[in-house]
Amino acid sequence: MPALDLHSDPVELTATLVDVPSVSGDEGALADAIEQALREQAGHLEVVRDGHAVLARTTLGRPSRVVFAGHIDTVPVNDNLPVRRATGPGGDRLHGLGTVDMKGGDAVFLSLAATVRAPRHDMTFVFYDCEEVEAARNGLGRIERSLPDWLDGDLAVVGEPSNAVVEAGCQGSLRFEVRCTGARAHTARAWMGVNAVHALELPLRRLAEYQARQVVIDGLTYREGLQAVRVTGGVSGNVVPDEAVLTVNHRFAPDRTLEQAEEHVAEVFDGFELTFVDRSPPAPPGLTAPAAAELVRASGGQPVAKLGWTDVARFAARGVPAVNYGPGDPTLAHTQQENVDTREITGVADVLRKFLAD
Amino acid sequence: MPALDLHSDPVELTATLVDVPSVSGDEGALADAIEQALREQAGHLEVVRDGHAVLARTTLGRPSRVVFAGHIDTVPVNDNLPVRRATGPGGDRLHGLGTVDMKGGDAVFLSLAATVRAPRHDMTFVFYDCEEVEAARNGLGRIERSLPDWLDGDLAVVGEPSNAVVEAGCQGSLRFEVRCTGARAHTARAWMGVNAVHALELPLRRLAEYQARQVVIDGLTYREGLQAVRVTGGVSGNVVPDEAVLTVNHRFAPDRTLEQAEEHVAEVFDGFELTFVDRSPPAPPGLTAPAAAELVRASGGQPVAKLGWTDVARFAARGVPAVNYGPGDPTLAHTQQENVDTREITGVADVLRKFLAD
Numbered sequence: 001m002p003a004l005d006l007h008s009d010p011v012e013l014t015a016t017l018v019d020v021p022s023v024s025g026d027e028g029a030l031a032d033a034i035e036q037a038l039r040e041q042a043g044h045l046e047v048v049r050d051g052h053a054v055l056a057r058t059t060l061g062r063p064s065r066v067v068f069a070g071h072i073d074t075v076p077v078n079d080n081l082p083v084r085r086a087t088g089p090g091g092d093r094l095h096g097l098g099t100v101d102m103k104g105g106d107a108v109f110l111s112l113a114a115t116v117r118a119p120r121h122d123m124t125f126v127f128y129d130c131e132e133v134e135a136a137r138n139g140l141g142r143i144e145r146s147l148p149d150w151l152d153g154d155l156a157v158v159g160e161p162s163n164a165v166v167e168a169g170c171q172g173s174l175r176f177e178v179r180c181t182g183a184r185a186h187t188a189r190a191w192m193g194v195n196a197v198h199a200l201e202l203p204l205r206r207l208a209e210y211q212a213r214q215v216v217i218d219g220l221t222y223r224e225g226l227q228a229v230r231v232t233g234g235v236s237g238n239v240v241p242d243e244a245v246l247t248v249n250h251r252f253a254p255d256r257t258l259e260q261a262e263e264h265v266a267e268v269f270d271g272f273e274l275t276f277v278d279r280s281p282p283a284p285p286g287l288t289a290p291a292a293a294e295l296v297r298a299s300g301g302q303p304v305a306k307l308g309w310t311d312v313a314r315f316a317a318r319g320v321p322a323v324n325y326g327p328g329d330p331t332l333a334h335t336q337q338e339n340v341d342t343r344e345i346t347g348v349a350d351v352l353r354k355f356l357a358d
Numbered sequence: 359m360p361a362l363d364l365h366s367d368p369v370e371l372t373a374t375l376v377d378v379p380s381v382s383g384d385e386g387a388l389a390d391a392i393e394q395a396l397r398e399q400a401g402h403l404e405v406v407r408d409g410h411a412v413l414a415r416t417t418l419g420r421p422s423r424v425v426f427a428g429h430i431d432t433v434p435v436n437d438n439l440p441v442r443r444a445t446g447p448g449g450d451r452l453h454g455l456g457t458v459d460m461k462g463g464d465a466v467f468l469s470l471a472a473t474v475r476a477p478r479h480d481m482t483f484v485f486y487d488c489e490e491v492e493a494a495r496n497g498l499g500r501i502e503r504s505l506p507d508w509l510d511g512d513l514a515v516v517g518e519p520s521n522a523v524v525e526a527g528c529q530g531s532l533r534f535e536v537r538c539t540g541a542r543a544h545t546a547r548a549w550m551g552v553n554a555v556h557a558l559e560l561p562l563r564r565l566a567e568y569q570a571r572q573v574v575i576d577g578l579t580y581r582e583g584l585q586a587v588r589v590t591g592g593v594s595g596n597v598v599p600d601e602a603v604l605t606v607n608h609r610f611a612p613d614r615t616l617e618q619a620e621e622h623v624a625e626v627f628d629g630f631e632l633t634f635v636d637r638s639p640p641a642p643p644g645l646t647a648p649a650a651a652e653l654v655r656a657s658g659g660q661p662v663a664k665l666g667w668t669d670v671a672r673f674a675a676r677g678v679p680a681v682n683y684g685p686g687d688p689t690l691a692h693t694q695q696e697n698v699d700t701r702e703i704t705g706v707a708d709v710l711r712k713f714l715a716d
Binding site: 171173175186187188189190191195197198200201204205207208212223225227228229230231232233234235236237238239240241244246247249251278307308309331 | 529531533544545546547548549553555556558559562563565566570581583585586587588589590591592593594595596597598599602604605607609636665666667689
């Protein structure tokens with residue numbers, strides 16, 4: 001089993017974590033290493049293992065508790081392991097799968113877990129599996145069902161890459177199918193059929209004409225979107241198709257609930273049959289919570305709106321204010337060229353250490 | 359090997375042929391049976407085997423020659439074998455795979471081959487493979503390359519189902535892809551991308567607004583068509599797609615060449631990148647050829663325009679006037695419920711016998 005030194009520099013710890021492959025579903029070896037390291041090097045914490053997830057927490061009786069959550073899985077390996085170090089005029093960088101998404105954040109949390117012995121807030125650490133795959137397999141969802149009290153707190157910090165800036169709230173996401181139907185016929189006798197692919201013209205026109213909102217909440221600007229992500233239709237090369245399906249993704253600001261967003265897209269596609277295939281609720285920014293405001297102060301920067309969907313929404317849905325805060329540029333996540341400026345790892349670790357010590 | 363009695367009633371012979379499965383590529387057993395039957399029961403014919411095709415002809419020195427061509431393969435079995443006989447108020451019917459497409463026509467030709475000993479025209483029979491799959495595998499195409507003189511003649515009768523009515527000429531068929539391109543982006547930041555699926559709106563509008571021609575040639579009406587047959591696009595559920603492809607099938611009357619039809623669709627989709635994936639030339643009706651006119655007279659009916667594409671076009675391209683003439687309703691072809699009125703089999707056999715004897 002690879003040994004993790006939780007007292008090492010978070011940058012080095014990131015590199016060590018990257019070199020333990022942990023593609024979704026295969027996080028066992030990394031979870032074993034994290035569990036052993038926490039048990040041996042952070043004896044002040046209560047440690048629990050749940051599948052490929054590892055949880056740890058203080059029970060110091062502090063008036064407030066902060067949950068630090070990071071997934072330990074990655075998307076599939078793409079010729080981007082082992083970790084590679086590069087030094088240039090822009091500073092040192094770590095290259096490789098997970099350097100951005102999100103073993104840098106995990107390393108920072110593991111470092112805090114082992115070294116912060118007298119925090120202002122009680123701390124809970126959640127290292128979980130299967131964030132990069134379908135929501136039904138998400139380890140945080142499983143923990144929510146089996147060990148819900150481990151997710152309670154006054155603030156949740158999800159260490160997803162955010163350029164080391166506090167990102168608040170997240171947009172909701174709906175994915176749905178717009179279905180057009182027709183009647184099959186041989187293309188040589190097309191007038192005997194009704195072409196379902198031709199019928200896509202109207203929903204596509206509505207998409208093209210759609211004006212997406214920009215919504216300001218707590219001073220943060222959320223930019224919505226309505227985008228076709230897939231289109232399928234066709235029977236064979238000489239048949240008028242009787243079905244065509246357009247899959248659409250709507251990203252919406254946290255001033256609307258899932259239900260309100262569903263009503264909205266039903267209006268946009270009035271007259272069509274919609275099937276919702278994925279529903280992820282939005283999370284309000286939550287920056288008015290005291291612990292969140294403290295974190296923003298400690299980070300010294302202006303928070304920004306989170307546009308993508310992350311597991312902060314799971315905390316928000318439980319009534320726990322939640323922010324994203326982690327090293328790495330999220331636009332590099334899932335790319336073969338994933339790499340992180342090591343100063344962001346160090347910076348996030350320093351800010352969180354200060355936040356917990358103040 | 360199943361034995362074929364070429365002197366039996368063509369209806370019975372149809373049933374026997376149906377019960378020798380011959381899905382495209384697996385016609386070996388049926389070709390063997392046909393070859394053996396022709397060699398043993400039609401000694402007056404020159405017989406040649408070519409792959410899963412069997413060819414036979416008279417060499418009587420007649421001033422003219424008629425080619426009878428029928429494919430012996432079928433689409434895949436669909437719980438519609440063995441043959442089933444049904445008797446009802448509408449007459450006797452044979453049900454099962456190939457009863458329509460086109461073992462009825464094959465049975466008629468095999469019967470003529472064995473029993474018409476003194477025809478007015480020299481006769482060539484071509485029983486060939488792989489008509490139901492991609493054009494590159496078509497047995498008639500292979501014969502055209504390896505044994506081209508076997509396809510020469512003054513008239514070709516292709517026994518595809520035509521409701522026992524002479525169908526003249528056939529429409530051409532073009533299949534092409536209309537490609538829309540864009541730029542990928544995460545759907546949470548859609549403004550950084552360009553959605554290629556949304557861009558399908560314009561080509562779909564042109565399809566929806568397209569006015570198909572009706573063209574009259576030699577008194578026959580050809581009805582054209584322009585139909586989307588497939589649409590694809592999409593990367594994943596949270597990505598703005600950078601490519602979308604619409605596949606379109608154009609059926610066009612024989613007053614246009616392939617090249618003219620290509621120019622026409624290029625005009626319709628002006629501004630888009632087109633990729634032609636399938637090009638099948640049209641065949642003019644050819645009813646002014648003397649042998650064709652005789653056949654129309656013998657059939658006693660009004661010829662109609664062939665709307666679909668069939669191998670008559672291969673003969674037309676070689677300068678051989680060609681018609682479709684066979685038992686069975688073509689709209690039942692490729693359906694599980696394929697079935698034929700036995701009177702059409704008998705009727706086509708009687709007409710062709712008269713045509714050859716007159």
